[in-house]
Amino acid sequence: MRAPNGLRLDANLKWLFTEVPFEERFDAAAAAGFTGVEYADPYPYPAPRLRRRLTDAGLHQVLINAPMGEPGTPEQAGVACLPGHAPRFRADLERGLDYAAELGSDFLHVPGGIRPPGVDHDRAFAVFVANLAWAVERARGTGVRLVLEAQNTRDAPGFLLDTQARAAAVVEALGPDGLGLLLDVYHLQVQEGDLVSTLRALLPVVGHIQVADPPDRTEPGSGEIAWPRVFDTLLDASYAGWIGCEYRPANGTAQGLSWIAELAGTATRARAVAP
Template sequence: MPRFSANLGFLFSDRPEIERVAAAASCGFKAVEMHWPYHVPALDMREALAAHKLTMLGLNMPVGNAPAGDFGLAALPSRQNEFQNALVQALSYGSTIRASAIHCLAGIVSPDDRAAAERTFIANLQMAADRAGEADMTILIEPMNRRDRPGYFLQHVEQAAAIIGQAERRNIRLMFDCYHVEITQGDLITRIKTHLDLIGHVQIAAVPSRAEPDEGEVNYREIFQTLDSLGYQGWIGAEYKPRGRTEDGLGWLSELSGRP
């Protein structure tokens, strides 16, 4: 049976981030993941996670200068020093809260810069993976769709798989976000089967609404059954934007997955 984690960037967002930990536990989640919790002192977050016996999966690296349009630094050729500083911050925070993974965001790249961006991305991933390995952590990379994130460097599963191959680090893994992949490419089950050995984490949301996964064009019951049949041992992150109060929309857990 699938194991589901609550993404506290989107779920329970009607309360302060640290209070979302207790809310997730009260709804039966055993693991959580986060976007950018850096404004919460890491020791406070670790204490909250421990108090509610929650496994902390992963968090995103800082994106750079968000008001200026940044959404990640790893593939930006002129920003390596900023990337290294962001990595230090993410690894320090992640280690303190005992996270198992860091999502390394590639960033927004112009078409003319893509060749240099790929070289930069691979080099930065190698460095990040080496440092993360010292803390027994994984580096995740995630293809994102052009509709939500125009110009994002990493757009396709196959592109991510090729970059992981070139980086040659065993602790670089693919974050397979069904929402993004369905919008950009589709054929989810085939791609899951093809790239299962590279998948470090799965995320879900309805397409096209990004709401609870009980509506839209993706048959998540089949996705969950496929992952079970393939022996997937990781977590499935509920990274969706609730239609209303998070607690009122969790019926999909039992409806789609067989979870009691």
């Protein structure tokens, strides 16, 4: 979907169109005007089956996550930073790449993981970087770009990548050609603030963006962020990537999509009258 200001939006099917079962959300997204979709967990479904849903709905797969463990387990956010889990990390990464290839996904998000009790941050971070170095080499030539996301500690206590700078440093150290930053505007605002300045500084290593509005992680315009300023920042930087709509609709998905015309159009008008 192209917003009025030209920015390209995709629907996160974990969060949007939850009024219908998962496999029906592809058609719902297409009917709403989306041309791309993302979701964290494709693995309960055979990849060819999901590929058919994409094809039938005329949708492009933008992003999936690498496999993660069950909620409530030490592996719930992946094993990338867990000492002694390198074999599982590699097997999960291989599975993620297989799904990404079958679905034609642009990006595979490799979650940073939750630092386990008794493991200091430096050790967990060293494990993470070593695993990512292997992953970047493994993904090279596949056409799938790996991305890393910083998450706020209110929603994700103990998450290893808890600042944008920490995630961006890994991207820069391992090479932005095969690795990028997944910048979630919601996590950035909750954890760090200074949103526009941080966004400007990090855009050179950003591969993908996700949006939601604090404090309730609902659609843009329902919370505290000045979205026209955010969108103008992206337009000024000639950002051409996707923007994932990863938010919890406040009053139903279809009704909530009015923000796209209202806020994206506002950004365009603000630019038009700027000196």
